[in-house]
Amino acid sequence: MLTAEENKKLTEVGPGTPGGELLRRYWHPVAGASELESEPVLGVRLLGEDLVLFRDLSGKLGLLEAACCHRKVSLVSGIPQEQGIRCCYHGWLYDCEGKCIEQPAEPTFSRFKDAVGQRAYVAQELGGLIWAYMGPLPAPLIPALDVLVHEDAWRDIGKAVIPCNWVQCIENSVDLTHVDYLHGLYYDYVLRRQGREPLPKSDRVFGGRKQVEIGFDKFKFGIKKRRRLEGDTENAEWQVGANPLIFPTMTRAGGRGSLQIRVPVDDVTTLTFLYSCSQPDDGLPVPPQESIPVYDVPLYDENGKWKTDWVTGQDIMAWVLQGPIMDRSTEQLGASDIGIKLIREMIFEEIDAVANGNDPYGTVRDPSENLPFLLQINESGPARRTGYMDNHWHQFSPIYGELKALMSRPSPARTAMEEEAKKKKEASYIS
Ligand code: FES
């Protein structure tokens, strides 16, 4: 339980707020690179600020405050130029650093343009996403997560705008006990109501086995989770680190080639990216991918009800049902909520670190230290890989059929793996 004041500190994202200052020390994706191919100027909202994202005619990315400093018309209707973006109203031209470089209607001798400009932020492309950084310069590096930088794979990116505060989404990533109920009992209930059979064990999270013990370990970039499952002996290895939380906004959940990124849009809105990196493990080359598709993930079914016959849809419903900003002053946390306590503790600690002038958790500045990590792109077997795709966001992807074919393409190596997989009892699945 938090006081109302603590809850505010935890959840606010705007400029000048403690939480907003922390979040401004991290990179956040704001769009897919392919979205900028079809529309070179996009309006984006991040950390409570309305911005314009564009690529000028020279190919440079720009990320500026949206409202033109002249008469406040949004640059979202601006025109990309060789250098920068021109406001549609009176033609003022801004370069990608926000400097005003032309004011066509002002006297030719005027130096007025030198005195005005747009607030500018840094934008960079990585892994098919455009990332934004809104903190003090120099910016740190975008962590080289394997799913973002691995070369021999296909990618696709789902996205959805969620009407609630970002902390609810990230707390869910360390709320391990929900998996047994929301993705087990409730999932069965939803399917039953639809007149469908319960999922077979092989398609259930953890093979339908409940977690009997959970734990968490901090590591360089966030939190690794531990769990012991029903039927495991006391001395059995814990399942460790399969889907870590990357502080503060990312989590690997939905298969090992996946990444969920929760982007704080404002205090009551979160943009979630459901990112997939599909790499067959038969060792054969992957055909080149021309463009990484970005697609919308539906929150509701055709009747306007929550679409909860898939795993992340169940999570999304739970986040939103906690309210726009969850009231943590009246909650009742139990012993099983240690993950929730840990993530909050980390957010508060890192808010203080930033207030004291330090880099927060997981900041990387030295390129030699920014090596690809979490190298666990592949699932454990071909059947499992395509099976989980049916229960996750991949089912909504415009290249779903091609991805399934890629991940299960026939090859000698795959045949051998399938033989091996048949012999092995499935023990570990990723939520
Ligand atoms: S409002 Fe943008 S140039 Fe006038």
Ligand SMILES: [Fe+2]
């Ligand atoms: Fe979940």
